[in-house]
Each structure stands twice: as C-alpha cells, then as structure tokens.
Amino acid sequence: MKNYIPFLFLLTLLISVGCEEQEKAELTEEEQRELALEIHKRVLTVDTHADTPLRMIEPGFDMSVRHDPKETGSKVDYPRMKEGDLDAIFFAAFVAQDIRDDDGHSRAKALCLQMIDSIVASTSRNSDIVGLALNPEDAYALEDEGKRAIYIGIENGYPIGNDLSNVELYYNKGVRYITLVHSSNNDIADSATDSEGPEHGGLSTFGEEVVKEMNRLGIMVDVSHGNDSLFYDTVKLSKAPIIASHSNARSVTDHRRNMTDEMLKLMADNGGVVQLTMLADYLREAPPNVERDSAMAALRANMKPIGEMTDEERDALRQAFRDINEKYPAPPATVEHVVDHIDHIVKVAGIDHVGIGCDFDGGGGIQGVFDASEVMNITIELVKRGYSEEQIEKIWGGNLIRVFKEVQAYAKENAQS
Numbered sequence: 294m295k296n297y298i299p300f301l302f303l304l305t306l307l308i309s310v311g312c313e314e315q316e317k318a319e320l321t322e323e324e325q326r327e328l329a330l331e332i333h334k335r336v337l338t339v340d341t342h343a344d345t346p347l348r349m350i351e352p353g354f355d356m357s358v359r360h361d362p363k364e365t366g367s368k369v370d371y372p373r374m375k376e377g378d379l380d381a382i383f384f385a386a387f388v389a390q391d392i393r394d395d396d397g398h399s400r401a402k403a404l405c406l407q408m409i410d411s412i413v414a415s416t417s418r419n420s421d422i423v424g425l426a427l428n429p430e431d432a433y434a435l436e437d438e439g440k441r442a443i444y445i446g447i448e449n450g451y452p453i454g455n456d457l458s459n460v461e462l463y464y465n466k467g468v469r470y471i472t473l474v475h476s477s478n479n480d481i482a483d484s485a486t487d488s489e490g491p492e493h494g495g496l497s498t499f500g501e502e503v504v505k506e507m508n509r510l511g512i513m514v515d516v517s518h519g520n521d522s523l524f525y526d527t528v529k530l531s532k533a534p535i536i537a538s539h540s541n542a543r544s545v546t547d548h549r550r551n552m553t554d555e556m557l558k559l560m561a562d563n564g565g566v567v568q569l570t571m572l573a574d575y576l577r578e579a580p581p582n583v584e585r586d587s588a589m590a591a592l593r594a595n596m597k598p599i600g601e602m603t604d605e606e607r608d609a610l611r612q613a614f615r616d617i618n619e620k621y622p623a624p625p626a627t628v629e630h631v632v633d634h635i636d637h638i639v640k641v642a643g644i645d646h647v648g649i650g651c652d653f654d655g656g657g658g659i660q661g662v663f664d665a666s667e668v669m670n671i672t673i674e675l676v677k678r679g680y681s682e683e684q685i686e687k688i689w690g691g692n693l694i695r696v697f698k699e700v701q702a703y704a705k706e707n708a709q710s
C-alpha cells in the first residue's frame with residue numbers, strides 16, 4: 294500500500310492542476326483581464342530598475358505630480374506608480390562613464406550623492422504616499438500602509454572610483470544594489486558594450502574587492518551591463534546570490550546585453566534572479582535601418598554628459614530623440630515579447646529566477662508598458678499564458694525579495710563570525 298500513496302497523491306495533483314487550467318482556459322478575455330488585475334493588486338510588485346533620479350535632480354521636477362509621458366518623456370512619478378499598482382521600485386543613481394582619474398571620480402561621486410540625496414528628500418517630502426525602504430520587509434510593511442516603497446540602487450560602479458571605502462559610504466546612505474559597470478569599462482569591471490573591448494578580462498582585482506565588500510555589507514551585486522566574463526567572474530566569486538537588475542534572454546533576442554542560456558542556468562545554481570527589462574532592442578530584433586541609426590549616432594556623438602546640460606539643452610535633446618523616433622520609427626516591442634523572454638527564462642532557469650526591472654527613464658518603455666501606469670499589462674499577459682498567482686507573485690517581487698534577504702543574511706552571519 295505504501296507505494297501507492299505517492300502515486301495517488303500525484304494523480305490527485307494532476308487532476309486538480311488539470312481542472313485549474315481548464316477553468317482558466319474557459320475564462321473569457323474580459324474575465325482573464327479581471328482576474329489578472331486582482332492578482333496584480335494582491336501580489337507585491339517590484340521594479341528593480343528606474344533611472345528616475347536623473348529627473349529628480351532637475352529643478353522643479355515634482356514626483357508627486359502626474360506627468361504626461363508623451364509630452365514630457367517622463368515614465369515614473371508617484372501618481373503613475375499608484376495607477377499601475379507598482380508597489381516598490383529601485384531608483385538607480387546613474388552616473389554615465391567619464392574620465393577615469395581623480396577628478397572624474399570625485400565628480401562622479403558628487404553627482405551620485407546628489408541623486409541619492411534627491412531620492413531621500415523626495416521620499417520625506419512625500420511621506421504620506423511613499424516611504425524610503427532599506428530592508429526586504431519594508432516593501433511589505435509600506436504596501437500594508439498603502440504607500441509605495443522606494444529603494445535606492447546605483448547604476449555604474451564608477452562613483453566608487455578606486456576607493457573601497459565608498460562602498461560602505463553608499464550603503465550607509467541607503468544603497469542596496471550596485472550595477473558594477475555601465476556602457477564602458479571602469480576600474481571595477483568590463484562592460485558588454487565598450488567600443489574598445491574588454492580590459493580586465495571581467496572583474497578587475499579592485500572589482501573583486503568591491504564584490505567582497507558588497508557581500509560583507511549586504512548590497513546586492515548587479516551584473517547587468519557587464520560583459521560575459523564579468524558575469525562568470527562574479528557568479529563564481531560572490532558568496533551571496535547576485536542579480537541582473539535589467540537584462541533579457543540572448544537566445545530569444547541576440548544582444549550582448551542579454552544573457553545566454555548557460556548564464557541563465559548558472560544564475561539558477563547561484564540562487565540569483567534576472568530582472569526582465571522593457572528596452573525594445575533587448576526584446577526583439579529590428580531590421581537594420583541605416584537612416585535611423587546614423588541620425589541616432591550623430592545625435593549621440595554631439596551629446597554632452599546629461600549632468601552638465603542646462604534645462605533647455607536637456608529638453609532639446611529629448612525632443613531630438615523623439616523627432617528621430619517619429620521620422621524613422623522602429624518596429625514596436627510589445628508585452629508579448631516581454632513574456633516570450635519570461636517563458637524562456639522559466640524554461641531554462643526555472644520560475645524562481647526571473648523578475649521585472651523596467652528601466653523606465655533610462656530608455657525602457659514599450660507598446661503596452663509605456664510607463665509605470667501600465668505595468669499591469671504584463672500581469673494580464675502572464676495570466677493569458679496560464680501563469681498561476683503563485684508564479685506571478687514570484688516574478689513580480691517574491692524572487693527578488695528572496696535574493697535580497699539572502700544577501701542580507703550572508704552579511705549578518707559574516708558580521709557575527
């Protein structure tokens with residue numbers, strides 16, 4: 294009899310799963326939509342990557358006011374987070390890569406600190422609707438209070454310069470993840486997109502110290518933007534699970550910024566999480582468009598660092614990008630593309646290793662998920678494809694929070710020993 298019990302259990306399970314799927318299949322489109330919106334409301338929704346601090350440092354930019362995304366280009370403010378039922382977000386203090394000398398590093402540090410201060414100031418100015426979050430549990434506590442949780446990250450380790458003590462300084466300011474590198478190499482690591490190619494063969498010797506220091510303090514190590522060697526070095530070295538705060542699957546869309554199946558599997562072994570991003574070029578392959586590409590390249594070639602621009606120059610630049618997009622439109626990326634990537638990562642790495650990091654205000658935003666007010670459309674597509682509430686909960690925040698807890702637990706254990 295003993296041997297039959299697991300069999301009977303399995304049979305019951307199969308029948309009940311079968312029924313659930315059948316029920317879902319019988320729902321009309323409108324009923325699926327309603328179910329998705331209910332799920333979206335119930336689960337904790339976390340977006341791990343927004344470059345909104347670039348906006349926050351603009352004089353007069355008010356996060357408590359709803360901005361028109363088409364007119365202003367802005368993708369995130371508190372009213373739109375509420376509309377989209379986005380419970381938590383990591384605002385990344387992003388500093389573009391520049392000259393790697395003492396002057397460059399101190400300018401980068403000053404700008405990074407300015408952005409962090411602007412995040413903290415914004416949360417305290419708007420404490421009736423948002424709260425600064427430092428620990429994984431804070432997101433749930435703030436959600437219970439009906440407030441959005443605001444976490445801080447840093448995109449690009451450049452403001453660390455070559456001074457390890459800066460890592461702890463940023464931790465003390467509330468930073469809970471650091472993207473080691475951006476679109477060019479820095480003193481820490483190699484980028485996936487540096488035009489000169491790799492320089493350190495992944496992590497530099499200093500970069501190894503930075504990862505260890507992040508482990509010690511309880512800061513999540515973010516490998517997005519790094520080249521493949523950086524990923525392999527980091528996943529091997531880090532004592533705590535790592536994240537890719539905004540990256541997609543390379544075998545679905547062949548882009549250097551995306552992760553190969555081998556990397557996805559290692560991410561699963563590591564216990565980490567890949568946060569899917571809403572950047573069109575990482576979501577679908579567009580046919581080449583010479584006119585568009587050269588117009589974009591010309592604009593970028595003449596561009597000053599954003600931090601050094603006047604308000605007028607910034608507005609003019611945004612308008613110029615919009616004009617090019619209008620004149621030479623690229624085929625849109627859609628929510629279906631996003632969930633194709635999710636399906637693939639789930640297949641290769643498992644449901645416990647995928648999440649969402651939209652990259653709003655940093656180029657993210659697609660048809661159907663143009664800004665923070667539309668993120669529920671991802672949940673609608675997930676429900677349509679048969680994902681359960683339990684699975685959606687993991688994708689939308691459960692997985693990231695698990696990693697965050699493990700990163701903190703490692704730091705705590707380490708501190709006691």
Ligand SMILES: [Zn+2]
Binds near residue numbers: 448518539652655
């Ligand atoms: Zn980025």
